[in-house]
Amino acid sequence: MNREAIMANEPSPRVRQLRLVASVPDGEDFEAALAFYRDVLGMPVQESYEAEGDARVVILDAGRATLELSNAAQVRFIDRVEAEGRPSAPLRVALEVDDSDASTAAAVEGGAELVAEVRETPWRSRNSRLEGPAGLQLTLFQELGPLEDAGEGDG
Template structure:
C-alpha cells in the first residue's frame, strides 16, 4: 500500500467532485435543480437516441463522511428520527425557509421543515426529483465562531 501522507506534489489529486444522477424525468429534474433551486448550467450535451446531460454548478463541493452514530444523531435533529437515505445531497442556501417553500411548490416532498440544529444551522429535508433526498442548510454562525465551541474542531 502506498503511503500518501508524505506526498510532496502541491497539486490536488482531485479537482472537482461531480455527482452523477440518472433522472427518469430529465426535464422536470432540470427545471427543479436549475430553474427553481438556482444551480447554474455549466454545460449541456445531446446525443443519439435522445441522450441528454446537463452539468449544473453547485458551488464548492465537499464529501461529508459520517459514522452510523452521527447519521442517527443528524436524523434525530433534522428529521425527527426518520432515517435518511444512504446518500443524501446537502445544499447550502441563503434562506432555508424560503427555499424549502419554493422547492415544495416545485414538486419536492417535505420530509422535515426547517429547524435550528445544535451546530447552528437551519436545516430542512426533502425528497426531490430524480429520487434524491436533499437537505437544505443555512449557516447561522460563522465557521470561526463555531470552531470555538465544545465538540467542534478547526481544520
C-alpha cells in the same frame, strides 16, 4: 505505512471536482427535474450535451463541493435532529442556501416532498429535509454562524 511516509514518497492524487451524477429514471420527466434543480434551487447550467438515441446530460453548477463522511452514530444523530428520526438515504445531497425558509418553500412549490420542516440545529444551521426529483434526498441548510456564537445550552 503512516500518512507522512506515503506523502513523502509519492505525489498524492488531487481531486479537482466533486460531481454527483443523478440518473433520471425512464418514465420520470427529465425537463421537470432539470427545471427543479436549475430554476427552483438556482443551479445554473455549466455544460450540456446530447447524443444519439435521445441521450442527454446537463451539468449544473452547485458552487463549492465537499464530501462529508459520517459514521452510523452521527447519521442517526443528524436524522434525529433534522428529520424526527426518519432515516436518511445512504447518499443525501446537502445544499447550502441563503434562506432555508424561502428555499424550502420554493422547493416544495416546485415539486419536492417535504420530509421535515426547517429547524435550527445544534451545529448552528437551519436545515430542512426533502425528497427531490431524480430520487435525491435533499437537505437544504443555511449557516447561522460559528458554534462559539451559540448561546449556552445550544449544544
